[in-house]
Amino acid sequence: MSARVQSEPFDIGAELRGFGADAGAVVTFSGLVRSEDGRLTALEIEHYPGMTEKALTAFGAAAAQRFDLTDWRIVHRHGILSVGEPIMMVATAARHRKAAFDAAEYLMDWLKSRAPFWKREIGPDGPGEWVAARPDDEDALARW
Amino acid sequence: MAVEVLYFAWLRERIGVPRETVQTDAATVRDLIAQLAAMDEWHAAALSDLSAVRIAVDQELTDLDAPLGHAREVALFPPMTGG
Numbered sequence: 001m002s003a004r005v006q007s008e009p010f011d012i013g014a015e016l017r018g019f020g021a022d023a024g025a026v027v028t029f030s031g032l033v034r035s036e037d038g039r040l041t042a043l044e045i046e047h048y049p050g051m052t053e054k055a056l057t058a059f060g061a062a063a064a065q066r067f068d069l070t071d072w073r074i075v076h077r078h079g080i081l082s083v084g085e086p087i088m089m090v091a092t093a094a095r096h097r098k099a100a101f102d103a104a105e106y107l108m109d110w111l112k113s114r115a116p117f118w119k120r121e122i123g124p125d126g127p128g129e130w131v132a133a134r135p136d137d138e139d140a141l142a143r144w
Numbered sequence: 145m146a147v148e149v150l151y152f153a154w155l156r157e158r159i160g161v162p163r164e165t166v167q168t169d170a171a172t173v174r175d176l177i178a179q180l181a182a183m184d185e186w187h188a189a190a191l192s193d194l195s196a197v198r199i200a201v202d203q204e205l206t207d208l209d210a211p212l213g214h215a216r217e218v219a220l221f222p223p224m225t226g227g
Contacts, residue, residue: 118148
């Protein structure tokens with residue numbers, strides 16, 4: 001049961017070694033930097049040190065309680081990340097599949113709209129626009 | 145009282161500093177933002193559309209009408225784009 005914010009890459013295989021060993025069901029999701037049809041070379045991710053760690057830990061604890069998780073892990077990167085690099089991952093462990101899937105979706109919906117991260121596009125000519133929040137991310141959160 | 149005000153993403157860029165210490169008697173976040181917006185044209189432009197501003201007081205998300213109380217740190221930023 002842990003949340004981490006880091007600039008370094010992470011290894012999903014290493015993160016999952018021993019994770020949820022007695023659970024029965026483990027779900028992982030990982031988000032990667034998209035090129036947006038070749039328009040981008042990287043994303044820059046800014047965050048709010050201190051608040052970010054507190055928020056991610058609170059989301060994990062809430063998910064654990066709601067979905068009766070036996071374990072959970074959130075890793076989210078910041079800094080400049082090239083196309084194809086992993087941005088973040090969530091892993092959830094529960095007795096049964098549905099709870100593990102639902103908890104992973106729940107964590108993703110909270111991460112998208114309530115964790116203090118901001119993405120900026122970087123293209124061949126350098127830094128571009130800040131990524132705008134999407135209304136459907138807010139809608140996704142409302143279902144919980 | 146003295147409050148540390150933090151800015152992130154395009155709010156930080158438009159205001160020109162990542163943080164500043166502000167002396168204020170503001171009762172609510174809304175009052176504090178009005179005070180900040182009156183400081184200069186950069187603050188005024190960045191804070192002109194409050195529908196685009198999200199707020200954390202002492203690292204907890206809150207809203208414009210939250211009382212400032214004994215807050216030490218107020219952060220203003222655009223809607224978050226994590227994940």
